[in-house]
Amino acid sequence: MKPVFIFSFLLLLIAGRPAAQSSKTVREYFQLQVFHYTSPEQEQQLDRYLQNALLPALHRLNNPRIGVFKALSNDTAADKKIYVIIPFHELQQWTQLSNHLQKDPKFLQAAADEQNSPNKAGIYDCIETILLKSFSKAPLLQIPQLKGDKAQRVYELRSYESSSEKRFRNKVAMFNDGDEIGIFRQLGFNAVFYGEVLAGPRMPNLMYMTTHASMEARNQNWKNFGSSPAWKKLNAMETYKDNVSHIDITFLKATPYSDL
Numbered sequence: 001m002k003p004v005f006i007f008s009f010l011l012l013l014i015a016g017r018p019a020a021q022s023s024k025t026v027r028e029y030f031q032l033q034v035f036h037y038t039s040p041e042q043e044q045q046l047d048r049y050l051q052n053a054l055l056p057a058l059h060r061l062n063n064p065r066i067g068v069f070k071a072l073s074n075d076t077a078a079d080k081k082i083y084v085i086i087p088f089h090e091l092q093q094w095t096q097l098s099n100h101l102q103k104d105p106k107f108l109q110a111a112a113d114e115q116n117s118p119n120k121a122g123i124y125d126c127i128e129t130i131l132l133k134s135f136s137k138a139p140l141l142q143i144p145q146l147k148g149d150k151a152q153r154v155y156e157l158r159s160y161e162s163s164s165e166k167r168f169r170n171k172v173a174m175f176n177d178g179d180e181i182g183i184f185r186q187l188g189f190n191a192v193f194y195g196e197v198l199a200g201p202r203m204p205n206l207m208y209m210t211t212h213a214s215m216e217a218r219n220q221n222w223k224n225f226g227s228s229p230a231w232k233k234l235n236a237m238e239t240y241k242d243n244v245s246h247i248d249i250t251f252l253k254a255t256p257y258s259d260l
Contacts, residue, residue, distance in 0.1 A: 027139040028087045029094055030195050032207070034128040035082040045113050045123035046082055051257040053110035057101055058086065065141055067192065067209075067260035069155055069252035079125075083157070083252060085193065085209070085260075087141040094131070132195030132207060137176045143260055144190040144211035154212045155192070155252040155260075161205040163245040168204035171243040172196055175206075178240060183230050184210065189221055192260060202248075211260075215251075 035046055055066050067085040074080040088094045101107050108115060117123050134140065146153060162168035175181050175194060184191055190211040197205050212218035225231055234240065254260060 025139045026089055027134045027136060028089060028141060029091050029198075030132040030134065030141060030193055031084075031086045031088070031094055031097075032130040032132060033084045033086075034130075035084070035124045036126050036128065037080050037082070037124045038078070042123050042125075043080065043082075045117075047255065047257075049111055049114045049123060050082070050084065050255070053107050053114065054084075054101075055257060055259070056110070057104050057107035060104070060106070061097075061100060063087070065143060065259050067141075067155075068255045068258040069157075070255060072154075072251040072253060082255075083250075085141070087193075128201070130200035130207070131198045132193075132200075133198055135172065135176055135181065135194040135196070135206075137179070137181045138191065138194045141193045142191065144192060146190055146211060146213055148213050150254060151256075152214050153254060154215050154218045155209055155254060156212065156218060157207065157209045157250040157252055159197075159202060159205050159207045159248040160244045161202055161246040161248075162243055165204050167243040167245070168206070170240060172206055174234070174240040174243065175208075178234050178237070180231075180234060183225065183228055183234070186230075187221060187224050187228065189225075209252075 037043060037046060050068055055068070058066050063086065065087055067083070069083040069085075071077065071081045071083070086097075088097075101111075114123050144153070160171055162171055181191070181194060192209040192211060194208040195206065197203055197207060210221075212221055
């Protein structure tokens with residue numbers, strides 16, 4: 001075989017590899033940030049920062065699927081919370097985000113209140129950051145496909161903790177291999193994301209968010225889930241027994257400027 005032919009053949013092989021890889025769906029990473037605050041003034045400043053500085057900057061970085069939510073319990077809670085979910089195609093995008101923002105003059109100008117707030121009286125009390133990786137059967141963050149008034153929607157954020165890494169992996173497999181995700185999809189839960197927590201305060205745990213047209217619709221959806229033959233069959237399987245030790249449920253509403 002002639003050397004020129006061999007070289008051309010190798011080039012064809014190399015050229016073909018990216019095309020094969022690009023056909024695979026990439027599992028996204030998610031940053032879930034929880035802004036803790038106390039006063040109405042902080043809430044107003046946070047809304048201005050998120051709406052006028054952070055989201056436009058992320059949109060300029062070609063990231064148009066940012067969710068911003070407020071806890072329904074904020075009216076009575078001393079520790080009030082705003083949740084921001086940001087998807088990334090690659091982990092490197094997450095690690096470079098802060099540098100990109102600090103080099104964006106439009107962001108820095110719009111974020112002046114946040115960037116220059118007094119040291120002991122900032123626009124938030126603290127930020128809690130959770131890093132997640134999407135499930136294999138739900139690799140991308142989804143925009144809810146719901147009609148009707150967005151202000152009436154209920155977003156339900158759930159965290160499932162396990163008492164060991166083995167049980168945690170078993171619960172993740174229940175969503176993927178057992179197709180718990182498929183049951184949610186069939187029943188119209190409009191899941192935004194499912195994710196394994198890679199770094200956070202309650203590990204080992206997974207988190208996911210579903211969307212409902214109203215609280216009444218949410219309650220009916222869970223009633224339908226509990227009576228679903230597919231769920232009853234899955235839940236009865238010995239393979240997936242005793243894999244969750246604690247569940248946290250947080251009800252949220254989207255801000256008017258949220259992409260989701």
